[in-house]
Amino acid sequence: MHEIRTGFGDVLKRQLELAERNYELLADHGVRAVNVMGAIGSGKTTLILRLAERLRARGLRVGAIAGDVAGDDDFKKFQAAGLPSALINTEDQCHLDPHRVRHALQEFPLAEVDVLFVENVGNLVCPADFPLGCEQEVVVISVTEGDDMVRKHPKIFAQTDVVTINKLDLAEVVGVNPQRLVEDYRRVNPHGRVVLTDAKSGRGVEELLSALGLAE
């Protein structure tokens, strides 16, 4: 393990450089990108589809990149919605990294989109360590995960300035108080914005768009 620890700082530095190059590539094409993180099943895909509907209703062109360990379920959903989209299967890797995202961006029709959602692998730990070069980041929590999500993963919440607490309509059924999550988040990130959503019904999606600076 020792030699790996020695080299890990270099790996992170390299990731940051790659992320910066992605940021520039996106900026060159006038694309605003959002890194959408959150655990498996938190509702990231549905939320992206809802956000995309509202952006397209405003005349904006929206694309999506689906990041998953395996499978193409989310990618197919983006395609079915008519979004220019790409799939990144990470195989053994539990997070997207800027190198893989760069390859996807290089083949993506960036000239045809204004907003690009990058759906990260479902995981609340490692995506926090790998910036992708997106101008915005959001973490999606589902109330079905329990009220201890923030306490269990303080790092990703401390460094992410937009959080959405999703599947709000199930809060009562699962006996979770969303305010507990809100309070825990404010404790680790007093300046962050937190939005309550229910992606299926569309509740809160407009506020989330606003929190991401995409509403205007």
Place this chain on the structure above:
Amino acid sequence: MHEIRTGFGDVLKRQLELAERNYELLADHGVRAVNVMGAIGSGKTTLILRLAERLRARGLRVGAIAGDVAGDDDFKKFQAAGLPSALINTEDQCHLDPHRVRHALQEFPLAEVDVLFVENVGNLVCPADFPLGCEQEVVVISVTEGDDMVRKHPKIFAQTDVVTINKLDLAEVVGVNPQRLVEDYRRVNPHGRVVLTDAKSGRGVEELLSALGLAE
């Protein structure tokens, strides 16, 4: 850590050796250990508590190790239930590894337990790569995660012979057909056992105990 491909084979070999030492330590004390894996919020803790109740009703002594990136919510639940228990906070690591588990075992009152549940970090990717030395492994899925969980993580399901599909009572509310998960699992692991549970109500817990070889 997974980026560092050079040397990773050696790391895995070392992990396997450490896992074997844990296995021997547990066997020396006559402790049967179960590595409980699954995504965040899949219901691992509640399921362990239900299994523990039934084992204790049979006169068996049960302990638990709570693995989390941060926080002590699950550990406190084990303590409140009167189980000898330990907490492993992995900080930046998205999975338990046999080295950390070994340290926990060395301080654990192994002579006072017959069955030990080791609750892994909530993540469906990396725990698959790190054997802990437990004689049994189980992956917990919650229906609230969607019906694509197995397709997105074939590896962990292919190598784990007991799977439980939990929060069954919410299947209708979230519009997920558990049979889809069962079929996907059978496709990647034809010899595995799959049990439908609802940990909160106790439904299916007896079958799970049986699937884990702990019912007799």
